[in-house]
Amino acid sequence: MAAATISHSGSAAPCGSLEDxxxxxxxxxxxxxxxxxxxxxxxxxxxxxxxxxxxxxxxxxxxxxxxxxxxxxxxxxxxxxxxxxxxxxxxxxxxxxxxxxxxxxxxxxxxxxxxxxxxxxxxxxxxxxxxxxxxxxxxxxxxxxxxxxxxxxxxEPEEDEEPLFKAISAGDVSRVKALMMQPGTNLMLPSKPGWLAIHQAAWFGQDTCVNVMLSAQPGMINKQTDRGETALLLAVTKDRLRCVQVLLEHGADPDIRNYDKETPLYRACERNNAATVAMLLNHGVGVNTHCIHGCTPLQEAVAQSNVEICEMLLKAGAKHNLTNMFGISPVFTAAQSGNLAPLRFLLRHGADMNSQAADGATALYEAAKNGHEDIVELLLSQNADANKPGKTGLLPLHIAAQRGSNTIVSMLIPVTSKARVRRTGISPLHLAAERNRDDVLESLIKAGFDVNAQMSEERSKSYEDRRSTALYFAVINNNVDGVRMLLEAGANPNLDMFKPLMVAARLACIRTVVLLVEHGADINAPIPTHPTTFPAVYMFSMKYLSIFKYLLDHGGHAVSCFDCVYGSGPHPPIKTTRSQRDELHYSDSVLPEIQSRRGVQFCEMISAPSISRWAGPIIDVLLDYVGHVTLCSRLMEHLDSYSDWSIIKEKAAPPRPLLQLCRLQILKVVGRHQVKKLPLPGSMIRFLQHQEAPLDEC
Incomplete structure (x- = not known):
């Protein structure tokens, strides 16, 4: 049984909790x-x-x-x-x-x-x-x-309806006449607040009762209910055509509006009733009256996709360029709603298809936004301007790319100026990549849009990571197909401040990492705002040893991970908050200037609680890519913290194996990319390439 909420005037909070x-x-x-x-x-x-x-x-x-x-x-x-x-x-x-x-x-x-x-x-x-x-x-x-x-x-006690109102709703005309003749009956007094007998008759469509009452008391014809509705408006609302006719014949004012400023004509258009509209127009009703939201009867007829009513209104003097309080014209309404017939009718009668709403959007923009392909096709056939931006600066092509309508994108590409696109500070490629619209991405690339276009600084600032390229969007969405498409089209993986490779490593997707590295991603790139003494991508790959090893195999620097300014001496406490790090950089008594210049060291990063549990395996992998190195006191502390890691300490102790030193020297002289061309056995090639184990799939 569902709970109830009964309103009351008590000020105290309810005691106890709800039961089962x-x-x-x-x-x-x-x-x-x-x-x-x-x-x-x-x-x-x-x-x-x-x-x-x-x-x-x-x-x-x-x-x-x-x-x-x-x-x-x-x-x-x-x-x-x-x-x-x-x-x-x-x-x-x-x-x-x-x-x-x-x-x-x-x-x-x-x-x-x-x-x-x-x-x-x-x-x-x-x-x-x-x-x-x-x-x-x-x-x-x-x-x-x-x-x-x-x-x-x-x-609650039942309340009987007044006899007159009951007779009206039942259509008992003789009973109505009899009650009207009784002493004390006053048709001008409401039975309920603002509700007269004439309203009751109009609501129930009792046109004979309307005729009888107006003959006895014509002064009630334009009286309004508590909502400002006349009997005529009520009859229109309920599609009581005979009542509408009787009321108009008795002189009902068709221009009286309710408290929402809706006229009977507006309500007839809303009800999609052409016969009522024709009857009202024949009695000289105003056709350009605005409702409380600024809409006209024509705008409502367009929303209902009724060309017949639209034609009657225009013949009666309706203006198709009037807008509501949001600056929306009937043409805009037709495009927004996908109503092709009314739009074609309005354009044939000279409506401005390029008018802009209060937010700058045009009919073409709105049709593209809502995916109305037939509307876009019609507007473009009439030479609609595809280069008018909305309030946000986006063009119809942008919004179509964002919504993923490839057909609309294909129609808009030939009529959209690439210079205007550049002026917006964002490419449709960005929006397609952001929403994983791969088919749209492919169409834009084929059309020659620059895959290396960067967002303007203003738009880039709206993202915390200051992303700037379409490739970044594809990588952060883990969209491997989108990444491949952009890279094969020539996307540069090194343009963003926070590199896409770092994002891919953080997401632990080795397929994306491989694609980026194969297309020239800089493994050793730093983060300008967060300097480190080692390749910044390592911060995001230490938990994923297969990715970490792949980066080292393909040119990631390893020696810098063992370069510590404190060496075998004591290290200062780890600074975990920004203020503490600032204090370390600028006021620490131990080498403050060097620390500030060099940034975060590898031994500090590996000491983070979320990473330190993998310190041993990480150091073990790194040792395969370096010669003679000295472990600083902090790295030694990590290796001492777990007994099974003692073998790693032995591995780091000098001298390093000759085989390891030879491998490093060959790679240095020949280059990693030329190793495969050496006339050596396959096992030796694999050794030189550190391919002792296969990579995991992401």
Missing amino acids: YSLYSNLSDDELLQLAIERSLTDTHCSNTSAASNIATTTTNTLSAATTPAHLPDRNMNPTGRNTNQLKPKHSSNSPANASSPTQTTAHYSSPNPPAENPPDPKTFDGTISRFMTGSGKRMVAYRRPDGNLVFIGP
Whole structure:
């Protein structure tokens, strides 16, 4: 059973927590109500809100919409717009003075102030009335004093509709006439706030009743409901064509707007009712009136894709260049909605296809954004300007590439100026790569867009890592196919401040790492903003020894990892925060200038808690790529921390094996890329290339 939330005026917070509602699934509504009353009386420790919270745990408070249609006020719809969950009775003019008593219960009330058996008089009651509905649809009402104490709870009394209104909704014309003749009947007085008999007749389409009442009281014809709606607007809303005709014949004003500034004509266009539109236009209604959002009837007809109504409106004087409060014209609306027929109709009648909305977007931009291929094709056939940027500076081609519509991209490429693209500070390649639109990426590359185009500094600053190339986007998305496509087209992997190779190593994707290295990625590149004494890419690959080894195999510097300014002497404490690192760089008593100039050392990086557990294997791999080196005191501390790593210390102790020194000398003289050409046995070639074990797949 679902929980309920009953509004109340108590100030205290609810006590206790919600219970398991399945415990009460076998109880009837009356039993649940009885249980709720008993709990509300016994939970004195949270008396201000106990009834509300306990009823909430045992009833379903789904405030149902009235069974009558929208705009028809009754006691549930609350035509005055007030919250029916917390009504003050003094505002209600139709609440009964003496409602029927609720079902009697046999509960034993331990409270000295039990709920009354009969409901208080709502006109004189000083407190809050809360209305809610049980899971079975029973409407309930609770009376509560300002201090939160429950006074009465029970089924909400039924309220009979006034006889005149009941006769109107049933279409009983003779009964309506008879009631109108009774003394005291005044058709100008509302039964509910702002709701007259004429509104009731218009809503239910009782045109004969409308005719009878207007003959007796013509002054009610333009009276408005609490929402500002006339009988004519209500009849249009419900598509009551006969009522519309009768009202217009009796002189109803078709230009009176509701509180949303909607006219009957606007509502007829919204309802897509051409017959009603024609009838209103024949009575001289204004065709260019704006609603509260600035939209005109023509704009609404375009949104409904009704060319027939559009044609009637234009013939009646509707202007197709008017915009709403967002600067959106009917042409823009048609393009945005993908309504081809209205757009073709508007263009044929001279509408400006290149007008821009408040955010700078054109109809072409919006069609490309929403993937409407037929709209884009039509606009381009009419020479729409494809080089007008939106507020963000992007062109239609940019947004099409971002959304991944390759067909639209192909249509826009020939009409888009590459000079204008460069002026935007971002290439459509960037946006295609960012969203992994590989087919769009391929089309743009074939069209000759520069794969090495870099974003402007302003756009690059919007990314924390200051990325600048399309290749970077493909790498960080782990899009191996996109990376391969860009590299084969000539993308330079070394243009970004934070190199794509470092990103690939951090993502542990060796396929991307291999692609980047094969296409010239600089393994030994530094990070300008975070200087290190060793290749920066090692910081991101130490946890992945296969990648780490691959980088060393292909030219990664290893000797610099053993170059420590402290040597065998004591090292200062590890600085983990930025302020501590700054203090180390600029105020440490040990070689402050050298430390600041050199940056972070390898022994400091490997001492990070997330990496130090792999210190032994990392040092072991590095030793295969160096000759005589000396381990600093910090590296020795790591090797001493685990007994199995003692063999690594022995490996580093001089002298190094002659075989290892020969390998290093051959690689130095011949070069890594020429080793395969040497007239040596395959096993020797593999030894020289450090290929003792296969690489893992990412």
